[in-house]
Amino acid sequence: MRTAETLRKEGFDGNIHLVGDEPHLPYDRPPLSKQILSGDWDLERVALTDPAKDDELSLEWHLGDKATQLSVEEKIVSLDSGTDLSFDGLVIATGARCISLRMAGDLEGIYTLRGLDDALAIRSELEATPQKVVVVGAGFIGAEVAATARQRGLEVTMIEAAEVPFERVLGPEMGTVTADVHRDHGVEVITGVAVESFKGNRRVEKVILEDGTEIEADLVIVGIGVKPNTEWLEGSGLTLDNGVLCDDSCEAAPAIVAAGDVARWPNRLFNENMRVEHWDNAVEQGVFVARRLLAGKSNTESYSPTPWFWTDQFDRKIQLAGRTRSTDEIRIVTGSIEERRFATAYGREGKLVGILGFNRPRHVMQYKQMIADGTSWEDAIAHAEQQAS
Amino acid sequence: MGYRVEVDFDLCESNAICMQIAPEVFEVRDDDFLYILAEEPGGDLRAQVEESVQRCPKQAISIAEG
Numbered sequence: 044m045r046t047a048e049t050l051r052k053e054g055f056d057g058n059i060h061l062v063g064d065e066p067h068l069p070y071d072r073p074p075l076s077k078q079i080l081s082g083d084w085d086l087e088r089v090a091l092t093d094p095a096k097d098d099e100l101s102l103e104w105h106l107g108d109k110a111t112q113l114s115v116e117e118k119i120v121s122l123d124s125g126t127d128l129s130f131d132g133l134v135i136a137t138g139a140r141c142i143s144l145r146m147a148g149d150l151e152g153i154y155t156l157r158g159l160d161d162a163l164a165i166r167s168e169l170e171a172t173p174q175k176v177v178v179v180g181a182g183f184i185g186a187e188v189a190a191t192a193r194q195r196g197l198e199v200t201m202i203e204a205a206e207v208p209f210e211r212v213l214g215p216e217m218g219t220v221t222a223d224v225h226r227d228h229g230v231e232v233i234t235g236v237a238v239e240s241f242k243g244n245r246r247v248e249k250v251i252l253e254d255g256t257e258i259e260a261d262l263v264i265v266g267i268g269v270k271p272n273t274e275w276l277e278g279s280g281l282t283l284d285n286g287v288l289c290d291d292s293c294e295a296a297p298a299i300v301a302a303g304d305v306a307r308w309p310n311r312l313f314n315e316n317m318r319v320e321h322w323d324n325a326v327e328q329g330v331f332v333a334r335r336l337l338a339g340k341s342n343t344e345s346y347s348p349t350p351w352f353w354t355d356q357f358d359r360k361i362q363l364a365g366r367t368r369s370t371d372e373i374r375i376v377t378g379s380i381e382e383r384r385f386a387t388a389y390g391r392e393g394k395l396v397g398i399l400g401f402n403r404p405r406h407v408m409q410y411k412q413m414i415a416d417g418t419s420w421e422d423a424i425a426h427a428e429q430q431a432s
Numbered sequence: 433m434g435y436r437v438e439v440d441f442d443l444c445e446s447n448a449i450c451m452q453i454a455p456e457v458f459e460v461r462d463d464d465f466l467y468i469l470a471e472e473p474g475g476d477l478r479a480q481v482e483e484s485v486q487r488c489p490k491q492a493i494s495i496a497e498g
């Protein structure tokens with residue numbers, strides 16, 4: 044959607060076809076686990092299209108239809124309905140979908156959350172006030188669902204296989220703080236043990252953990268991560284490696300670009316092949332690839348953003364910018380963990396690589412800019428000390 | 433042609449994305465509130481303001497022509 048808008052803004056007056064397998068017009072996903080689940084927002088508020096502007100954009104929609112095949116040579120995308128679309132330029136933005144637990148079988152009451160329909164189904168389950176909600180996986184989406192359910196006054200248990208939730212990205216210390224925010228609000232957080240199976244007749248009744256613990260559950264939400272939607276590209280000749288592999292300008296093949304959750308590309312700023320599952324990147328990369336397509340061969344600019352995302356957990360707005368790892372050095376640059384309002388800088392190999400903020404947006408943006416500027420860890424610490432004095 | 437920058441403060445969550453893109457127009461201060469520094473920033477800053485409109489995760493910024 045953002046790519047299409049940019050193409051038009053930049054003066055492209057050819058045909059633009061938008062293909063989406065969901066029956067809905069494009070919508071915004073982040074509110075699904077927040078305002079939509081909590082019931083604060085009506086559905087209209089997540090729409091990304093504006094009927095007033097639609098005519099101006101003059102897009103050709105193929106909704107509820109699926110791209111099933113790509114021929115790179117002939118420049119044709121085939122759809123499920125039998126339509127073949129030939130193109131001069133193609134943007135692959137098929138996103139990602141939730142990984143589900145195979146042992147869930149076909150028991151009722153077990154959900155994943157990616158789309159609008161998932162959110163509505165879960166919302167109506169929550170409205171039926173289940174006794175016990177279990178969230179499997181303390182990723183950011185799982186944690187948001189847990190928080191939202193808890194704020195509805197329900198009893199919530201969150202189960203995480205790792206010893207410390209969020210450890211992989213935030214490191215042990217900061218991961219613990221995040222889990223503690225949940226504990227403070229009365230969510231039971233169980234860590235270091237995986238789910239083994241589910242029990243129930245037609246509907247789920249119990250979650251069985253690997254150590255034999257049985258937890259009552261009448262609603263289960265699984266949030267154990269996503270995988271990129273690339274199956275339709277198998278055999279197309281594009282390189283698929285946990286995403287569509289692109290060059291540093293997001294081109295996967297001549298006149299074929301990829302953006303959003305599905306794209307993997309070398310980010311020169313971090314010297315890493317990355318795939319980013321964040322809203323802001325989907326927007327920024329969507330705009331970037333539109334320009335990339337229009338520029339054709341003459342564009343050699345590389346796409347090297349500093350990834351950034353936010354998540355709302357209870358009354359905390361958590362933001363993370365950069366590329367953090369659990370082994371990074373960390374330093375609290377403002378505030379304190381006790382008051383749950385602070386910012387923590389992450390350093391690796393002498394460079395500032397990340398910033399985590401709990402209700403500290405201004406600091407996150409300041410350090411985000413410093414990351415983009417390639418600031419050394421030493422200078423970042425000096426900056427923090429100077430600000431504190 | 434002039435234009436005005438408008439922010440719906442009920443939607444804004446002060447995440448300062450707009451400040452990073454257009455520091456002459458938006459500022460999130462220590463109190464964590466967003467301040468509009470220039471309500472009519474003029475043509476030079478138009479592209480930055482438009483990018484802020486697009487990148488604001490809350491769709492809180494709008495441009496009023498006039």
Ligand SMILES: Cc1cc2nc3c(=O)[nH]c(=O)nc-3n(C[C@H](O)[C@H](O)[C@H](O)COP(=O)(O)OP(=O)(O)OC[C@H]3O[C@@H](n4cnc5c(N)ncnc54)[C@H](O)[C@@H]3O)c2cc1C
Pocket residue numbers: 062063064065071072073074075076108109110111136137138139156157158184272275302303304305319320321322323325351352353354355
């Ligand atoms: C519940 C939830 C909460 C989130 N909260 C946050 C947040 O707080 N902060 C943040 O930064 N990010 C958040 N995200 C992540 C953010 O929404 C994603 O990064 C973003 O949606 C990615 O956009 P995309 O266009 O790459 O992919 P998507 O939004 O996944 O869009 C891809 C579309 O392509 C369709 N499709 C797939 N395969 C085909 C095919 N073969 N043919 C046709 N169509 C196909 C899919 O059905 C889908 O509609 C959240 C995501 C979810 C699900």
Ligand code: SF4
Pocket residue numbers: 439443444445446447448449450451458460466487488489490491492493
């Ligand atoms: S980007 Fe949007 S939400 Fe963030 S501070 Fe600016 S106006 Fe507010």
